[in-house]
Amino acid sequence: MFFDLLPSLLTVLALVSVFLYLVPDETIILLLGSKSGAMGIAIAAMVGSIALIPAFIAFPIAKILMVKGVSYPVVAVFITTLIMVGVLTLPIEIKYFGKKAALMRNGLSFFGALIVGLLIGIFL
Amino acid sequence: MIGKNHLKAYFWTILFAIFIIGSLALSFDPGLKIYANFSEFFLEMITFLPLMFLLVGLFDVWIPKEKIEKHIGHGSGIGGTLWVILLATLQAGPLYGAFPVAYILSQKGASVRNIFIYLGVFSAMKIPMLTFEIGFLGLKFSILRTLFSLPIFITIGFIMERYLDKDYKVTT
Numbered sequence: 624m625f626f627d628l629l630p631s632l633l634t635v636l637a638l639v640s641v642f643l644y645l646v647p648d649e650t651i652i653l654l655l656g657s658k659s660g661a662m663g664i665a666i667a668a669m670v671g672s673i674a675l676i677p678a679f680i681a682f683p684i685a686k687i688l689m690v691k692g693v694s695y696p697v698v699a700v701f702i703t704t705l706i707m708v709g710v711l712t713l714p715i716e717i718k719y720f721g722k723k724a725a726l727m728r729n730g731l732s733f734f735g736a737l738i739v740g741l742l743i744g745i746f747l
Numbered sequence: 748m749i750g751k752n753h754l755k756a757y758f759w760t761i762l763f764a765i766f767i768i769g770s771l772a773l774s775f776d777p778g779l780k781i782y783a784n785f786s787e788f789f790l791e792m793i794t795f796l797p798l799m800f801l802l803v804g805l806f807d808v809w810i811p812k813e814k815i816e817k818h819i820g821h822g823s824g825i826g827g828t829l830w831v832i833l834l835a836t837l838q839a840g841p842l843y844g845a846f847p848v849a850y851i852l853s854q855k856g857a858s859v860r861n862i863f864i865y866l867g868v869f870s871a872m873k874i875p876m877l878t879f880e881i882g883f884l885g886l887k888f889s890i891l892r893t894l895f896s897l898p899i900f901i902t903i904g905f906i907m908e909r910y911l912d913k914d915y916k917v918t919t
Contacts, residue, residue: 625800627919630756632843636792637763640784644777677788677841678876682883689884698884699892706870712843719846719917724907728863731906732870735899742895747888 631715638711639675646674648684655701656691663697664740671704672733675711695747700740707732795840803851816856823858828901831861835868839875842866846917853917860904862917867900 651674655667676684685698708729709716716725754761767785770778819827831852838845848869849862857865872893880889 625796628847630760632792632796633757633760633763635843636785636788637759639788640781643784644781677791679879682880686883695888699888702880702884703871703892703896706842707867709842715843715846719850719919721915721918724911724915727907727910728866728903731903732867735896735903738899739892739895743888743891746891 628715631718635675635712635715639677642675642711643680648680648687651676651684652687652691655688655697656693659694659697663694664700664737667697667701667740668704668733668737671701671736672708672729673710674705675709676705678706681705694744696740696744699743700736703736703739704733707736791841795844799838799840799844799847803847806848806851806855810855812855815852819852819857819861821856821858823861827858827861828864828904831857831865832868832872832897835865836872836874838869839873842870845869850917850919858908859911859915860908862904863907864900864904867903868897871896871900 651670654670655663658666681702685702688698688701689695710729713725713729716728719725720728763785767778767782769775770782817823819830823830835845838848845866849866852865853862877889877893880892
């Protein structure tokens with residue numbers, strides 16, 4: 624089972640490495656820090672869904688965003704889509720769960736993340 | 748033996764390796780930076796992944812199918828959901844590490860709903876990650892984000908169960 628998974632894992636790791644080089648932390652901060660309101664949420668959701676950033680790098684980025692005054696819902700949507708939605712890791716997910724289930728899980732998680740952001744906005 | 752299928756599966760890895768070797772030889776700066784990123788993630792992967800597969804192996808050998816079916820299978824109710832939440836929060840690592848665990852749980856008879864609740868909780872509510880999040884983003888934000896996420900994962904579990912086939916199984 625491990626050796627079936629290995630090639631796709633190595634491909635994802637290579638993708639993450641290239642992604643982080645092409646889109647450094649500063650770019651993410653610039654993208655998410657410039658807009659607020661609905662536009663900010665939309666950008667955060669898109670960046671979070673596509674970006675491949677490990678949690679131990681994402682939280683420090685989120686902290687910088689908060690310090691810069693980016694609203695809590697935007698940060699929450701970014702973090703939640705980042706950890707729950709994986710557009711670039713879909714090929715691996717489809718291998719395990721099939722196309723329908725993988726697309727459904729990612730789609731539902733995307734909307735779920737927006738709801739989390741909305742609730743954070745109301746309560747924080 | 749290295750067959751044609753292996754070559755196909757490792758196509759991108761081989762291409763990436765050639766790029767890295769070339770970058771090292773020519774001191775191509777972007778390549779060196781990408782290589783530094785890759786080594787870091789590769790180290791992360793080889794430290795947590797064997798543990799995940801050990802867990803999968805132990806599950807496979809030690810926990811009989813009847814137990815899984817009874818506790819987190821079809822008709823296990825709230826108790827089953829609590830079991831998968833407990834299991835998921837105690838783990839660590841990126842989401843793709845949870846796929847093999849989801850596979851073995853599914854093969855042993857866990858319900859569709861509980862499989863997807865497990866994945867959701869694993870992605871967003873792991874305790875090791877939560878402690879890290881609290882350190883950076885504060886207790887209030889982290890706890891609220893977690894509390895709001897949980898009912899969403901449970902809802903997603905119900906929706907997945909409703910729309911996937913009755914005999915749906917995670918495969919490899």
